[in-house]
Amino acid sequence: MTATERRRLKQLAHSHSAPYQLVIRVRIVLDAAHGHSNNAIARRHGVSVDTVRLWRGRYLAVEQ
Structure with missing residues (x-):
């Protein structure tokens, strides 16, 4: 992840106008x-581990 991508994602993560689902994905x-495990991320955001796997995978697929 480049510094520019990280900066843009951080802006979205703290946005009050972006759709809630997008904010959670970001x-x-x-x-x-940051190296957190799927289980830790799922607990932190109140989603399933499968949801975390899905969005990690989708981000990696787009990044490549």
């Missing part, structure tokens, strides 16, 4: 970039 990606 926070999942940022937590993953």
Whole structure:
């Protein structure tokens, strides 16, 4: 993840006008970039581990 991407994601993660689902997805990606486990991310955001896996995978697929 580049510094520009990280900055943009952080802006979205703290947005009050972005859709809630987008904010959660972005926070999942940022937590993953910080090295947190899927279980820890799921607990932190109140989502299932499968949801975390899904969005981590989708972000990686787009990034490649």
